[in-house]
Amino acid sequence: MASRNLVYEVLALRSKETPAGTRVLTMLSAEAGIIDAFVFGGPKSKLRSLATPWGAGRAFLYRDPVRDYLKLSDFAVDRPFSGLRDNLRKLLAASLLGELLIKTSGGGGDFGRVLELSIDCLSGIEGLPEAKTDYPLLLFIWRLVELIGLLPDVESCVFCARGIEASESRCWIPREGGFACVDCRPDEGGGEESPRLSAGAYRWLERSRGLSSLEASAVGLDSRSHGGLRRLCFGLAREAVEGPLESLATGQGIL
Numbered sequence: 001m002a003s004r005n006l007v008y009e010v011l012a013l014r015s016k017e018t019p020a021g022t023r024v025l026t027m028l029s030a031e032a033g034i035i036d037a038f039v040f041g042g043p044k045s046k047l048r049s050l051a052t053p054w055g056a057g058r059a060f061l062y063r064d065p066v067r068d069y070l071k072l073s074d075f076a077v078d079r080p081f082s083g084l085r086d087n088l089r090k091l092l093a094a095s096l097l098g099e100l101l102i103k104t105s106g107g108g109g110d111f112g113r114v115l116e117l118s119i120d121c122l123s124g125i126e127g128l129p130e131a132k133t134d135y136p137l138l139l140f141i142w143r144l145v146e147l148i149g150l151l152p153d154v155e156s157c158v159f160c161a162r163g164i165e166a167s168e169s170r171c172w173i174p175r176e177g178g179f180a181c182v183d184c185r186p187d188e189g190g191g192e193e194s195p196r197l198s199a200g201a202y203r204w205l206e207r208s209r210g211l212s213s214l215e216a217s218a219v220g221l222d223s224r225s226h227g228g229l230r231r232l233c234f235g236l237a238r239e240a241v242e243g244p245l246e247s248l249a250t251g252q253g254i255l
């Protein structure tokens with residue numbers, strides 16, 4: 001029989017109140033992916049004040065065997081990420097991360113790795129100046145989409161199959177599920193341009209392998225490369241959740 005008392009490594013993503021005033025905390029756990037736990041206690045309880053986004057640490061949980069729900073008994077928060085709450089842009093970036101994790105069921109399987117990537121992203125967002133908020137977020141989206149197995153082949157052209165050099169730009173063609181080289185890029189005839197991964201943005205992503213998002217974001221991108229990477233990553237994020245992202249709609253013009 002499964003143990004009733006559990007200790008999970010978690011990141012708190014969302015808290016909601018039930019009509020009866022009980023809090024439900026949604027977390028990403030390394031052990032079981034996305035979980036919901038009830039947090040009992042009045043507005044002044046210490047546990048309730050801890051059980052808020054974006055605390056990361058060990059959650060002590062109790063599984064009610066009869067009603068089959070989880071109750072949060074204690075939360076040892078190592079990283080409160082409280083710096084995210086004081087800045088709207090940073091808060092929106094963290095909200096997008098949370099929404100992505102919840103809507104992809106915690107990234108599908110390797111939850112320990114997804115938790116690591118998420119904490120790395122929030123550390124970057126918290127530690128960087130506001131103007132650089134989206135760099136760790138874009139890197140996180142890229143890494144998450146790659147981990148889920150939804151990243152299209154970046155190295156070769158989806159039309160002519162030739163290898164695309166690091167020094168070339170490439171366009172993402174969602175309906176083809178891949179990237180087009182400069183020779184095969186469709187003529188857009190006044191329509192909205194396909195999201196472009198410039199040579200600079202491609203090199204930035206390559207260089208960031210093995211780096212924390214804070215380290216990777218020390219190097220910035222020119223505005224065109226940055227804009228292309230944003231459209232690409234936000235597009236990949238929408239594909240991963242197979243629909244719109246509320247945090248992106250809310251964050252329009254801010255995030």
Ligand SMILES: [Zn+2]
Nearest residue numbers: 157160181184
């Ligand atoms: Zn081609």
